[in-house]
Amino acid sequence: MSVTAVRLGGRPDLPLLVLGPSLGTSVTTLWSRAAVLLGEHFQVVGFDLPGHGHDRSAPESLTMAELAGAVLETVDQVTDSIHPVAFHYAGDSVGGAIGLQLLLDAPERVLSATLLCTGAKIGTEEAWRERMATVRASGTPTMVAGSSQRWFGPGFLEKEPEAGGALLHALSDAVDGGYVAVCDALAGFDVRARLGEISRPVLAVAGAEDPVTTPTTLGEIADGVVDGRLEVLDGVGHLAPVEAPEVVAALVRAHALGEVAPEVGEPSGDAMTRAEVRAAGMGVRREVLGDTHVDRAVAATTGLTADFQQLITEYAWGSIWTRPGLDRRQRSLITLTALVARGHHEELAMHLRAARTNGLSVEEIKECLLQTAIYCGVPDANTAFRIAQQVLSED
Known part of the structure; x- marks a missing residue:
């Protein structure tokens, strides 16, 4: 046993x-x-x-x-x-x-x-x-x-x-x-x-x-x-x-x-500051990406990837996505544009789903991708539309 x-x-x-x-x-x-x-x-x-x-x-x-x-x-x-x-x-x-x-x-x-x-x-x-x-x-x-x-x-x-x-x-x-x-x-x-x-x-x-x-x-x-x-x-x-x-x-x-x-x-004072940031980041990460996705990422964490997972939670989600200057719809639009420009297709699929969670309509996503055709390039937008067609058809 x-x-x-x-x-x-x-x-x-x-x-x-x-x-x-x-x-x-x-x-x-x-x-x-x-x-x-x-x-x-x-x-x-x-x-x-x-x-x-x-x-x-x-x-x-x-x-x-x-x-x-x-x-x-x-x-x-x-x-x-x-x-x-x-x-x-x-x-x-x-x-x-x-x-x-x-x-x-x-x-x-x-x-x-x-x-x-x-x-x-x-x-x-x-x-x-x-x-x-x-x-x-x-x-x-x-x-x-x-x-x-x-x-x-x-x-x-x-x-x-x-x-x-x-x-x-x-x-x-x-x-x-x-x-x-x-x-x-x-x-x-x-x-x-x-x-x-x-x-x-x-x-x-x-x-x-x-x-x-x-x-x-x-x-x-x-x-x-x-x-x-x-x-x-x-x-x-x-x-x-x-x-x-x-x-x-x-x-x-x-x-x-x-x-x-x-x-x-x-939680008290300076000793808890980073923990509070991570906790807030994890909350936003779950709200935007969903518990299933986050739990899968956490379960797959290894000694090699643990620090990277903490970095994402603390800085991307806890320090940026929690800022009050932009709402989540606006942050989704910016993120989609950046991912198209850089050709990060796996992340693009994930954030297309997140954009729907954050309240963007299919029409608004379409307009965002059309904008990328002009400023990021038609081939990049063409791939983005193909990925969006597949992801948004899941709704």
Whole structure:
């Protein structure tokens, strides 16, 4: 049995940050937005649970200790180091439970831990056994309706339908046996009596609207460990990394690097300036290009391309597209013209779709391309019209 590593950004020479997902989610759908912000300061590596995301295994049974051991094995494989590498850790729900187990079983490997929407014991053994029986009989799609109610704070699905839909799709797509095995680990997990053994710094993060692991549950962790602190995020449910990625990234970074923690909801001073720019840029990038395109780009990020992705998000989208001097329709017209002039055809197709999202009509795009025929050249405009014909016919 093993979990599957997923590289989420950053350079290999940066401190290692390991991210753990929640039951029913892939680490990419849950953490990718926060990982973009964290990639400037860490080599970010996540893992998929058995049967989830990139991992399609289905072990017969599991314990939390076995999952924690599998995470250590995966980290050793990723780092390919002669000596075991210590790392920072952040995990949501069962990912947080794995973090507690790591702190107990291998404290020398964990530099800091941010534990989100989790507990030293989550639910009851009876409830987990009932869920296991349901999934064995009817499959993970039967969990979607209940999870859509438990996972998110008020209004999140209406505000972020694509992000919420991707998470629920990941749940439906999970391998039944893998999901059941992780439930088995949760059914037998209870380290409440051992919290006092944990001396590494722990930040416990709760969602104020989380019905599964309440702020009281996270408070028990913060109070029980030797060096713990609690943060409660207003309006957030059970999946904080996707519901409040900017705030979560800021908290993880400050906790891991020993910085003064920002006020929740009000990132502080100069230390947050670039993070705020990146967060604003990512918001505009998603609004203009769509979550599907951006999530695909983030998922494809490697150690080679991570800095370039950050450059695009911070400077193109965060510093230029967010400026108030031109509206997005005007910026789309300028961008289309520049792409025609330079012959960047793949980018032209992408920005033709973006132009429609930004409110340009087909007629206005046509006029823009006619203008390029005069000032950029007829051959360039001819190619642009061909690409536009193909892209706009998709509407």
